[in-house]
Amino acid sequence: MSLEAQPSSKERDQLRSVRDLLAERGLLNESTIAARLKEENGHRLVDLHTPVPSTSLLEPVDLSDPEALQVIRHSLAHVMADAVQRLFPGTKIAFGPPTRDGFYYDYDKAGPPFGEEDLKRIEALMREIVAQDLPFQREVLSPEEARNRLSKAGETYKLEHLERLIARGEEITFYHHGNWSDLCEGPHVPSTRFLKAFRLTGVAGAYWRGIETNPMLQRIYGIAFADEATLEKHLARLEEAKQRDHRKLGKELELFAFHPWAPAAPFFLPRGALVYNALIDYVRSLYRRFGYLEVITPQVFDRELFLTSGHLPTYSANMFFAASEEGLALIREDLEKAILQEDKAPELAALMKEGVRFALKPMNCPAHALIFKMERRSHRELPLRLADFGRLHRFERSGVTQGLTRVRSFCQDDAHIFCSIDQVQGEIEAFIDLLFGVYKDFGFEGSQIVVATRPEVRIGSDENWNRAEEALFTALRQKGLPFEIAEGEGAFYGPKVEFHLEDAIGRSWQLGTIQVDFNMAERFDLSFVGPDNTPHRPVVLHRAILGSIERFLGVLIEHTAGAFPLWLAPEHIILLTVSERYNAYAQEVLREMQAKGVRAIADLSSEKLGAKIRKARLMRIPYRGVIGEREAQSQTISLTQRDGNQELGALPVQAVIERILSEITPPSMRSSPN
RNA sequence: GCCGCCUUAGCUCAGAGGUGAGAGCAACGGUUUCGUAAACCGUAGGUCCGGGGUUCGAAUCCCCGAGGCGGCUCCA
Secondary structure (H helix, E strand, C coil): CCCCCCCHHCCCCCEEEHHHHHHHCCCCCCEEEEEEECCCCEEEEEEEEEEECCCCEEEEEECCCCCCHHHHHHHHHHHHHHHHHHHHCCCCCCCCCCCEEEEEEEEECCCCCCCCHHHHHHHHHHHHHHCCCCCEEEECCHHHHHHHHHEEEEEEEHHHHHHHHHHHHCCCEEECCEEEEECCCCCCCCCCHHHHHEEEEEEEEEEHHHHCCCCCCEEEEEECCCCHHHHHHHHHHHHHHHHHCCHHHHHCCCCCEECCCCCCCEECCCHHHHHHHHHHHHHHHHHHHHHCCCCCCCCCEEHHHHHHHHHHHHHHCCCCCEHHHHHHHHHHHHHHHHHHCCCCCCCHHHHHHHHHEEEECCCHHHHHHHHHCCCCCCCHHCEEEEECCCCECCCHHHHHHHEECCEEEEEEEEEEEEECCHHHHHHHHHHHHHHHHHHHHCCCCCCCCEEEEECCCCCCCHHHHHHHHHHHHHHHHHHCCCCCCCCCCCCCEEEEEEEEEECCCCCCCEEEEEEEHHHHHHHEEEECCCCCCCCCCEEEEEEEEEEEHHHHHHHHHHHHHHCCCCCCCCEEEEEEEEHHHHHHHHHHHHHHHHHHCCCCCEEEECHHHHHHHHHHHCCCCCCEEEEEEEHCCCCCEEEEECCHHHEEEEEEEEHHHHHCCCCCCCHHCCCCCC
């Protein structure tokens, strides 16, 4: 605030450059790279060349300012494009914005795509350009001038963008450094010497304007920071994140695996299955306390179900279909007939559908609708909360799958709440409380909330959608929770509240969700008998806390770096004998622990103690119990805690068992504070 | 699905058209019986992802396919 420059009355209504204004007000220094221009609602970043009314309120942004980064990164995108066009003449440019920790620029290059070597050359030339300390300059062009310049340069993508800007009536500005210029709204650093710390990190394909049917461009990514030290720190962070990657840890810790014959469908190995089941047990125990009823439903359904639910018209691209041999024979017959009759078979698709009668469920909701409908339901039964850990299969396009976080076969901690309209608010709010309690048990601090509204492809009336969306907004406001809106990203049957958490590499994943659905009940013609003895339409809430167990586990592995809290760990304790001489006593302890419900294992090999400890540490087992002469004599074990590598000394076996049992339940379910 | 890269022993990785394809770890056998992050010796282990081609000769070059990785697009 103290830095804010006050305008004098003389200056009013003149356009002056930001640089001049700052200089005049004594706010300009060596490291000033841009300024914040105060506007009615907040502020906007402007660079030093931008002409602004001389009465403007300006705040200098120097190199160390967090907002300086986007200016630096954006400017580097320009420098990179300059380098690319010098090294690869004829390459067209598209968009080149700053990103979360760097920048990219999209290119349309003839000939072979960019390779490793090319990146090195480009980066080297960028450094040369930076060393020349070229000033960035801003110019305002008329639409005609801009068109001329871009068409002369053959920049077809930029021209397309220009027309869009002109149509919106925006001011057309170009920025240049040296001989290179680009249609761009800025802001940019005063000169290239501010662009000190950057690295080009990779090439990837990206559609022009992000639209799948558009041509694919080549995107070169870079990272950039204000100085080399911060850049190095960031690189170190990336390296650390790599160590936490759940795919790597999943293999090392023998949690899960994949096989090419079941692409994107994980195999949970014994250790992974233990954690997986611990997660499900945990949610089950919550269900018992929160009034959910678990059901088990079929895997494969007649397509009629999915026609009724609306999955077939809107979701079939994501479904696996299943045919019996009989069904396939039917298709063959029909195809042969069609060929013999030289029929172009417009109904070919329909014939296929006759044969491929079944589909694997991609969601549990239709099955739950069937259960709801199996009896005449009374309002006294509501809210009816049906939970299901059923296995779901979704056909995901080959390029999108990823470790455990995006798979084709998974299970959700899924439940559907059938309730009356006036129960909706309360159910949503209760669910949000439940969800945050769960996230706390796992040590997840912040989660980001997104409300996803009606998508283009959807079922149901707009009136239903209005009510459903309103219900979600109201509940969140009631809870005082901040949220973002993702326009058009809802499920086809209803809007969603999504709860997102980040993985180690900073990718954000949707885990929990609650969705309001007025449509399913209509499609399945669900009803319950109200207190007035007339039928009423229930509302269905779709909800999951962990989301998919697979994805949650993936994020959890990264969050904990594989060191699961004891209540989730595949093994609670490993017993390590100092030599094989003490194996008998160790086995005695092992049996006792196992009998008490402790997940204990023992390393009875002839390795030296140091080697056994190393292995146990690498497997991140929460407790290690060393057994040697002293322990065998005194009927104790020497306990060491994984976290902090803290030695707890020789303890009686019973004490160790009690200690472990006190941690065996999730934090929120422990009776004694611990 | 699209663009690019990758696939060699159970794992991590060497091997860049020319001996019978290698190392470390793991496994197995033996020796050692050890006190808080790797004892020693030995043995075995390979359709070099699959298929086709070029070549006197292919792990290595080309084509097709599968799977994975980084993105784009799409999603729990």
